Amino acid sequence: MTLTFAAPEIIDPASVTSFRWGVMGAAGIAQTFVASVQKHTGQQIVAVASRTPGKASEFAAKFGIEAHDSYEALLAREDIDIIYIPTLPSQHRDHALMAIAAGKHVLIEKPIALVPAEAAEIFAAAKAQGVLAMEAMWTRYLPQYSIIRDLVEAGALGDIEIVDVTMCQANLEIPRLWKKGHGDPLFDMGIYPISFAQTFLGHPTEISAEAILNADDIEEEVSVRLLYADGGRAYIRVSARAAIPSVGFVGGTGGKLVVGPEFFVPSKLELSAVEFNSHTQVWRDETGVKGHEGLSYQATAMAKFLDDGLLESPFESHADSIANLEVCAEIIRQIGAQIH
Numbered sequence: 001m002t003l004t005f006a007a008p009e010i011i012d013p014a015s016v017t018s019f020r021w022g023v024m025g026a027a028g029i030a031q032t033f034v035a036s037v038q039k040h041t042g043q044q045i046v047a048v049a050s051r052t053p054g055k056a057s058e059f060a061a062k063f064g065i066e067a068h069d070s071y072e073a074l075l076a077r078e079d080i081d082i083i084y085i086p087t088l089p090s091q092h093r094d095h096a097l098m099a100i101a102a103g104k105h106v107l108i109e110k111p112i113a114l115v116p117a118e119a120a121e122i123f124a125a126a127k128a129q130g131v132l133a134m135e136a137m138w139t140r141y142l143p144q145y146s147i148i149r150d151l152v153e154a155g156a157l158g159d160i161e162i163v164d165v166t167m168c169q170a171n172l173e174i175p176r177l178w179k180k181g182h183g184d185p186l187f188d189m190g191i192y193p194i195s196f197a198q199t200f201l202g203h204p205t206e207i208s209a210e211a212i213l214n215a216d217d218i219e220e221e222v223s224v225r226l227l228y229a230d231g232g233r234a235y236i237r238v239s240a241r242a243a244i245p246s247v248g249f250v251g252g253t254g255g256k257l258v259v260g261p262e263f264f265v266p267s268k269l270e271l272s273a274v275e276f277n278s279h280t281q282v283w284r285d286e287t288g289v290k291g292h293e294g295l296s297y298q299a300t301a302m303a304k305f306l307d308d309g310l311l312e313s314p315f316e317s318h319a320d321s322i323a324n325l326e327v328c329a330e331i332i333r334q335i336g337a338q339i340h
Contacts (some may be wrong), residue, residue, distance in 0.1 A: 003255050003271050005283045008143035013042045022080040022104075024032040024071055024095055025050040025087040028108060033084060033136075033295045034063050038178035040289055040296035043303060048254040049074035071095065075102040082302065084136075085109060089183040094212040096133065100125045105132040105140045107302055111187045114339050116325040124320040132311050133318070134302055138193055139264045140315045143285055145199075147269060149201025149315075151257065152200060160200045160232050165193040165248040165263065168239035172220075177240055184218050184339055185240035186328055192264045195316070195325050196248050197226060197234035203323045207230050211335035212241075219337045226327070266294050 021037070023030050034045050049068040050056035060067035068074045073084070075098060083099040085092060085108045092113050099106045106126065112135040113119040119135075126133030139145065151157055167189045176182045177189075193213070197204075204226035212221040220241045226234040248259035257321055258270040266285040272278045289296065305313060310317050332339060 003156060003273060003281065005147055005269065005271060005281060008146035010146070010287070011297075011300050011304050013040065013300045016042070016141075016300060017126075017307050018042045018044055019081040019105075019303050019306065020079055021045045021082045021084055021299075022074045022077065023059075023065075024083050024099065026050040026052070026055045027086045028082070029208050030086040031059065031062070032292050033086065033299075034065075036293045036296040037299045038063065040293060041300045041303075043299045046080060047074055047077065049266055066243060066317050071098060073292050075099055076187045077103065081105060081306075082107060089114050089187060089228060093122060096122045097125055100129050100131055100133065103129065103131065103301070105134075105306060107134050107136050107298065109136045110138075111135075111183065111191050111325060111328070112321050113325060114183070114187060114328075116322050116329060119318075119325055123312070123322070127311055130311070132302065132306055132313075134298075134305070134313045135316060135321045136298055137191075137297075137316050137321070138191060138295045138298045139195065140313075141301045142266055142294050143287060143297075144259065144267065144269055144283070145315070147283060148199065148257075148259070151271075156201075156255060157250060157252030159230070160250060160252045162232070162251040163197045163234040165196045165234070165246075166236060166237045166244060167193045167246050167264070168242055168244045169246070170243040171240040178214070178216070178218055180216070180218070180338060184337065185238060186219050186222055186331060186337070187339070189240060190222060190224075190236070190331075191240040191324060191328065192246075193236045193238065193248070194224075194327050195320075196259075196263060197236060198320060198324060200250055201226070201228045201232045201234055203228075204234070204327065207327060207330045207334070209331040209334045211337065213335065213337055216327070217336065217338040219332075219335060222335065224333065265291050
C-alpha cells in the first residue's frame with residue numbers, strides 16, 4: 001500500500017445551519033471559544049450567563065452579546081438552541097442536566113466530568129430528551145484528525161503496535177490546575193493524550209501508572225502504560241511542571257506517523273514507511289486557524305451533526321468519552337491522587 005495523505009474534509013461553515021448559542025459560565029476558556037467561533041464560523045453566540053455579579057456583563061460587552069445574571073434566565077430563552085458549558089468539571093453534570101432539561105443541545109468542555117458515571121448520566125439524559133450532548137474534545141475536529149481517521153479506516157498504518165504521546169507544559173503557576181474539583185492535570189491535560197491513544201488503539205485492557213504528587217496529593221507528573229487486547233501498547237507522559245514538545249508518535253506494521261508539534265492544536269503530520277530512513281511525507285495545516293482558534297471547528301461540526309439529526313458525535317462517541325474517564329479513574333486510583 002502506498003503511504004499518502006488524503007486531503008482533509010473541512011466542513012464549510014456556510015454549509016450548515018447557523019444555530020443560536022448560549023454560554024453557561026464566563027470562564028477563560030469560554031472567552032477563547034467565543035472568540036474563535038465569532039472569527040471562524042457562521043454560528044451565533046447570542047448570550048452569556050454568570051452567577052458572579054458583573055462578570056456576564058463584562059463578558060457580553062467584550063463580544064457584543066447579551067448578558068444574564070442567572071443560568072435559569074439563559075436556559076428559559078426559547079431562541080437559544082445550544083448551550084456551551086465551560087464551568088468547572090465538577091459542575092458539568094449539574095449544569096448539563098439543567099440545560100438538557102430545558103431542551104437544549106449541549107457542548108460540554110472537556111473533561112465532560114470527573115467521574116465516568118456522571119458522564120453516563122449526562123448522555124442518558126440527553127438521549128431521553130432527544131438532544132445532542134457532545135464533549136468538547138476539540139482536537140478530534142481539527143483538519144489533521146480528518147486525515148488521521150482516513151489513515152486508520154483505510155488500514156494504511158497496518159496493525160497499530162505502539163503509540164507514544166506526551167503532554168508536558170510548565171503550568172505550576174496556573175491556579176485552577178491545583179484546586180480540587182477544578183480539573184487536575186490528568187483531567188485537564190492528560191485527557192488529550194488519552195483520547196489520542198484511543199483514536200488508534202481503542203479501549204485498554206490493562207493500565208499501569210506512576211506519578212509525582214504535590215503536598216495536596218494532586219498529580220504534577222504522570223507516566224502511564226496502556227495495554228490492549230490485540231497486543232498494542234500506548235505510553236503516555238503528562239507533566240504540569242515541566243515542558244517538552246507535545247508530540248504523538250504512532251507505529252504500525254505498515255507505517256509510522258508523527259503528529260505535532262503540538263499534537264493537540266492545528267499542526268502537521270509526518271508519514272513514512274517502517275524502514276529506517278525511509279521517505280517522509282509531510283502535511284502542514286495551512287488553513288490560517290492557529291492554536292486554540294481550532295476550538296471553532298467543533299462548533300461547525302456540531303451544527304452539521306444537528307443538521308444530520310444525530311444525537312452523538314461520530315468523531316467521539318458517548319462510549320468513547322466514558323471510556324476515557326474510566327482510564328483517568330484507574331490512573332487516579334493507582335497513583336493515590338485526590339480529585340475532590
